[in-house]
Amino acid sequence: MSTPHWLFGDQLGPHFLARGADGPGRDAPVVMIEARSVFRRRRFHRAKAHLVLSAMRHRAAELGDRVVYVRAETYREGLREAAPDRPLTVHHPTSHAALRLVRSLPHVRVLPARGFLLPHEAFRAWADEHGGGRLRQEDFYRWVRRELDLLMDGDAPAGGRWNHDHANRETPPKGSRTLGAPAPYRPREDTVDEEVRADLDRWEREDGIRFVGRDGPRRFPATRREAQAALRRFARHRLAGFGPHEDAMLAADPVMSHSLLSSSLNLGLLDPAECVAAAEDAWRAGQAPVNSVEGFVRQVAGWREYVWQLYWYFGDDYRHRNALRHHAPLPDWFRELDADAVTARCLATVLAQVRDTGWTHHIPRLMVLGNFALQRGWDPRAVTDWFHRCFVDGYDWVMLPNVIGMSQYADGGRMTTKPYTSGGAYIHRMSDLCADCAYRPSDRAGPRACPFTTGYWSFADRHRALLAGNQRTARAIRGLDRLGDLDEVLRTDRRWDAGPP
Structure with a gap:
């Protein structure tokens, strides 16, 4: 009898069961485990939880009698039920934590990763x-x-x-x-989606x-x-x-x-x-x-x-990088996706998109959400976790380099040549999000000052030593030194520490 193969919830395509020297073969029995502990550890976006569970259950239905599908509290409990003491194969998981888990199990053989272009x-x-x-x-x-x-x-x-x-x-x-x-x-949506939505309701109500965020339609x-x-x-x-x-x-x-x-x-x-x-x-x-x-x-x-x-x-230690020494906690309005509490139209619009769909494209992620977090000095690990939880396409491997390296510059430049931050002028040029906003992208001080514009200059002032030594940001520091109203800009910027902009 063929060795059973374990499919994680992000290994759902046919290429994860394809024949080959590094594959389980098309006829191998399949084990799938729906572990509720995954959803207890992190407060995921409801639409993301729905999508993952719907995809897993649809795949199990396609595999029919070939699959043993177990709903358990943890992966270990699920394995004890699905394949007690039996050898298993599994393709290389997509997170450090999952890889540690499978390597700790004596009966599991890890096959090379699939779903990517290069070994x-x-x-x-x-x-x-x-x-x-x-x-x-x-x-x-x-x-x-x-x-x-x-x-x-x-x-x-x-x-x-x-x-x-x-x-x-x-x-x-x-x-x-x-x-x-x-x-x-x-x-x-179909009956599988109806079942998933009912289960998520029950988990919230009873477990x-x-x-x-909001769920549905898928x-x-x-x-x-x-x-x-x-x-x-x-x-x-x-x-x-x-x-x-x-x-x-x-x-x-x-x-x-x-x-x-x-x-x-x-x-x-x-x-x-x-x-x-x-x-x-x-x-x-x-x-x-x-x-x-x-x-x-x-x-x-x-x-x-x-x-x-x-x-x-x-490596896994990369998640601890914090080259800019940012430690401020994420405020409640951001963690709760409370777009209605935000006045700045660009940030409110993008936060509402995440709240309602669990998705927005790469520029709002980087130049609105990530930019604001960088300017506020929020803890990069907390920002990474937020992106992981709140986006339907967010996984540890996706968000760790994208946020630690690209968005928050917490690795000090291993991925990028400069911090990706800008004032309101960039958002105004590349969008219609500044129209009808209570703030003006050109104002850096005063009651109508744009939080991204004040944030840009405040960030430059806080990190002027680092930025002055970088040829791609040195010009901004020279501009900072020419600001006659810098003290007023910094006072204006501190308003956003007390509440949403």
Whole structure:
């Protein structure tokens, strides 16, 4: 009889059961465990809990009699029920904690990771060759495209450039409330979703498990079939318009032309290789311009893969990095996603998007939510945990490098060349979120001062020694020294320590 194979809840696609020297085989019995302790440890977004449980239960229904599906308090209890003292295989989990768990179990054999483009060994060899210190995403991106022949014409990048950012940073169309892109794929709920929602209600009512945010209707794929439909719709109808405005924000159009595929990738419903192949096929068929295709390939093969590999390369101690010595706690209004308490229109709008859907695209994450947390000096571990809990595509491996390294600069520059912070002028230029706001992005002091503008100068003042020595931020420090109203700016900025802006 074949050795049973254990599937975690983010290993749900067919490639996690595929044959091969490092796979369990298509006929291996399957074990799946729904552990309530996962939801006790963290206060997850309700929509995220719903999506994960729906996806797991849909996968179990697809596997039928082949799967033993156990609902238990912990993984260990579930394993004792599903496969007591039996050998098991499992693909390399996606978090340090889960890897420690499976390695502590004497009957479990860990197979190589799947759902990513490169084995850890290949990345480690590349990183060690580059000194292992500052590992720049652009260098990795070019290497991985050559290594895997992604969007290449022979030895040259397709379209003649590695990077089409120059064409992918357009401001939002003036006078338009929406981008006008074709609608994204939306799944339909079924009886599995009804069961999940009833169970979550019962957990809150009887088991003391608490969530944050709102649930429903389900917006993201929970099955392989749904995820493939979402990929097809994006590649055929939305990819062409993706690139130019991928960094823009519109209050009434949070989705714009974004793919909404991150949750499907991170649940294992899609493989990244098929996503980048679909995008490249669209370009070669003349259905999408190279700048949009390159922008999407960069997100998947460049950034997603880079973050996954850095998570393991930097190790579990990376979560403790705090180069800027930020220790302020997250305020209640932010932890509770209380958008109604916030006056600043950009922050209120984005926080409401997270509250209502568990998602917003990468620029609101970085330049609104992350930017505000950085300026306020919030503890980077708490910020990381918040992003992990509150986003449907958030996992430890996703958020640790994205927040510790990219958003909060807590690693002191191992991932990025400067802190990603800006004043209100950037948000005003790249969005319509400053319209009708009580604050003015140009005001840095006084009653209508923008909290992001005051926050930018306050952050620069607090960290002037560090920023003056960085060629990418030294100019800001020279500007700081020319401010005649710096004391008033700092007094204005302290208002936001007492309550929401």
